[in-house]
Amino acid sequence: MLTNQTPEYDASDNETNCCPRFKPDPWDDQDLHFDDKLFVRASTVSAFHMPLNMGSVFARTFAAIEAAHAAGSGFLVLSHDDSAWHAEHLFAVDKEVPGAEMVRLSGDFLTKVFEGPYKEAPTWAAAMEAYVDGKGKHLDTTYFFYTTCPKCARHYGKNYVVGVAKVSPPPA
Numbered sequence: 001m002l003t004n005q006t007p008e009y010d011a012s013d014n015e016t017n018c019c020p021r022f023k024p025d026p027w028d029d030q031d032l033h034f035d036d037k038l039f040v041r042a043s044t045v046s047a048f049h050m051p052l053n054m055g056s057v058f059a060r061t062f063a064a065i066e067a068a069h070a071a072g073s074g075f076l077v078l079s080h081d082d083s084a085w086h087a088e089h090l091f092a093v094d095k096e097v098p099g100a101e102m103v104r105l106s107g108d109f110l111t112k113v114f115e116g117p118y119k120e121a122p123t124w125a126a127a128m129e130a131y132v133d134g135k136g137k138h139l140d141t142t143y144f145f146y147t148t149c150p151k152c153a154r155h156y157g158k159n160y161v162v163g164v165a166k167v168s169p170p171p172a
């Protein structure tokens with residue numbers, strides 16, 4: 001995969017007028033390489049890892065990205081629980097979004113697609129760690145890309161989640 005590129009996300013197959021149908025094959029078992037890839041950072045409050053204000057935070061963030069015409073072609077939101085009470089979400093953009101907290105990511109990332117309910121996240125995190133170990137890499141951070149909202153996942157009958165692991169060479 002080219003630097004700062006992500007697999008194709010076909011937004012045209014969208015029966016719900018909310019989230020497009022996710023096609024997992026292009027996202028599974030990929031090596032991604034980011035060099036100062038630009039993201040908008042947002043955060044949510046959680047109760048024991050269950051997000052409490054995700055809908056309003058995502059709606060507000062997407063509105064700011066759309067208003068700035070910064071969405072670009074590579075749809076990706078990386079989510080990471082940094083505690084049982086807080087999560088950060090990184091929205092890939094093609095340019096700065098006024099008033100938003102901007103961050104840049106660099107490094108190598110491995111992907112793996114999972115399917116199932118959100119409660120499986122601890123199992124997916126363990127599977128990501130084993131997957132990264134099997135590739136001979138060191139796991140730095142695990143992010144999850146929740147490809148559809150709960151309502152759309154019910155409509156499509158599948159809840160695909162992409163594990164995205166920031167990796168580095170194993171320690172010497």
